[in-house]
Amino acid sequence: MLHTIKKMLRIIDKNLTILAVLEQKMKGRQTFVIKAKLTPYFSHCPHCTYTKDPFTEKQAVVKNGTKISRIRFDSFNHIPLVMELAKQRYFCRACMRHWTAQSYFVAPHCFIAKHVQTKILALLKEKISLRLIASLCHVSITTVIRVLKSTEVYLPTRKQTYLPSVLMVDEFRSHTSLEDKMSFICANGKTGQLVDILPSRKLNYLVHYFQKYSNRDCVQFLVTDMNAAYFQLIPRVFPQAKLIIDRFHVVQHLNRAFNTFRIKEVARLRQENKHHLANRLKSNWRFLLKDRVNINPSMYKTWRNFRAPKFPYLTEAMMIDRLLDFSPALRFTYQVFHELTEAFRRKDHERFFEQLQTLPDQLDETFRTTISHLLSYKEGIRNAMIYPYSNGKLEAMNTHIKTLKRVSYGFKSFQNMKTRIFLMNDLIKMT
Numbered sequence: 099m100l101h102t103i104k105k106m107l108r109i110i111d112k113n114l115t116i117l118a119v120l121e122q123k124m125k126g127r128q129t130f131v132i133k134a135k136l137t138p139y140f141s142h143c144p145h146c147t148y149t150k151d152p153f154t155e156k157q158a159v160v161k162n163g164t165k166i167s168r169i170r171f172d173s174f175n176h177i178p179l180v181m182e183l184a185k186q187r188y189f190c191r192a193c194m195r196h197w198t199a200q201s202y203f204v205a206p207h208c209f210i211a212k213h214v215q216t217k218i219l220a221l222l223k224e225k226i227s228l229r230l231i232a233s234l235c236h237v238s239i240t241t242v243i244r245v246l247k248s249t250e251v252y253l254p255t256r257k258q259t260y261l262p263s264v265l266m267v268d269e270f271r272s273h274t275s276l277e278d279k280m281s282f283i284c285a286n287g288k289t290g291q292l293v294d295i296l297p298s299r300k301l302n303y304l305v306h307y308f309q310k311y312s313n314r315d316c317v318q319f320l321v322t323d324m325n326a327a328y329f330q331l332i333p334r335v336f337p338q339a340k341l342i343i344d345r346f347h348v349v350q351h352l353n354r355a356f357n358t359f360r361i362k363e364v365a366r367l368r369q370e371n372k373h374h375l376a377n378r379l380k381s382n383w384r385f386l387l388k389d390r391v392n393i394n395p396s397m398y399k400t401w402r403n404f405r406a407p408k409f410p411y412l413t414e415a416m417m418i419d420r421l422l423d424f425s426p427a428l429r430f431t432y433q434v435f436h437e438l439t440e441a442f443r444r445k446d447h448e449r450f451f452e453q454l455q456t457l458p459d460q461l462d463e464t465f466r467t468t469i470s471h472l473l474s475y476k477e478g479i480r481n482a483m484i485y486p487y488s489n490g491k492l493e494a495m496n497t498h499i500k501t502l503k504r505v506s507y508g509f510k511s512f513q514n515m516k517t518r519i520f521l522m523n524d525l526i527k528m529t
């Protein structure tokens with residue numbers, strides 16, 4: 099019976115004997131207490147290796163009392179479990195030394211079983227707060243942080259000396275670092291594997307950081323968005339790299355420019371007291387951004403602000419056409435906008451840039467300046483259409499980081515956050 103309990107606790111130490119299992123209140127909580135003793139046999143002294151005392155010819159190692167320690171185990175059926183372990187103490191007659199028996203499942207001077215540490219480690223990979231982990235394992239939050247810190251030495255960034263041939267770079271808000279509110283993140287563009295997270299995104303810091311890599315020449319592509327100035331890294335640290343502007347950000351930039359213009363038109367219609375037209379244009383904005391290939395030309399139905407008894411049933415194409423009827427300027431801009439996005443989707447970079455360079459004069463001034471801004475990233479956008487790399491995987495990773503930050507109510511320590519992000523991505527291998 100007592101041997102079965104050992105099996106259930108997953109302890110294979112043959113020197114451990116279970117004496118009793120009790121249930122008692124501990125710190126106000128009902129707790130299972132397992133009484134056990136640990137008495138390994140020593141034929142010789144581990145310090146001086148004598149088996150017999152040279153003077154008296156008696157056995158060198160003798161038992162010398164016990165030391166009781168309370169070891170926390172993982173809870174059993176939702177009830178906390180502790181082991182009151184009586185560790186045998188020994189005395190050597192030859193060298194006059196004392197020592198205590200040590201068990202494999204708990205480190206010296208430690209009162210938490212390795213089983214609990216394994217559980218904490220597994221939970222640290224999940225997107226949950228440190229406080230929740232502490233309460234699930236019946237340990238203090240300091241213990242959880244200590245386990246987290248113990249994995250730091252296994253961080254792959256400690257021994258990494260090479261960069262991938264496609265490097266994705268981005269930033270995310272961290273609030274943990276003193277020098278910068280934004281943290282820098284980079285990953286392998288082919289596999290999506292995280293490369294590193296840095297506390298600052300400042301250019302000089304990044305240049306200094308990347309200079310320590312010896313294979314900087316092997317970086318062929320640097321994928322980034324248009325918001326940040328990471329393309330300046332290319333001449334300074336990646337001489338062979340080509341810039342790729344993330345293609346989702348190009349589309350986003352175009353969409354945003356068109357939406358700003360539409361909002362302007364809505365305001366204009368309101369000023370002209372055409373509130374009903376303005377409302378229709380406002381509530382159906384999504385349809386104007388829709389790819390023209392996907393517009394349904396045949397199904398008749400009722401639409402928002404074009405309700406059925408008052409209006410006839412319309413197809414999606416007819417409804418969009420009605421919206422564009424409200425303003426000739428909007429219809430014109432709609433044409434230009436869609437020709438541009440279609441050329442971009444077709445990856446026809448010649449057509450795309452030709453259109454951008456010859457924008458008609460009738461276009462709204464703000465809209466034109468906004469989209470002409472893309473011309474300053476010509477090289478990067480052209481590469482985005484030629485090569486298959488984008489920042490999609492990195493953006494997905496950023497979303498996970500955001501979730502982790504939210505459930506943890508922010509991080510005080512940048513290092514802890516970094517370790518947890520690596521744990522979350524299963525990149526810390528402890529061997």
Ligand SMILES: [Zn+2]
Nearest residue numbers: 143146190193
């Ligand atoms: Zn000895």
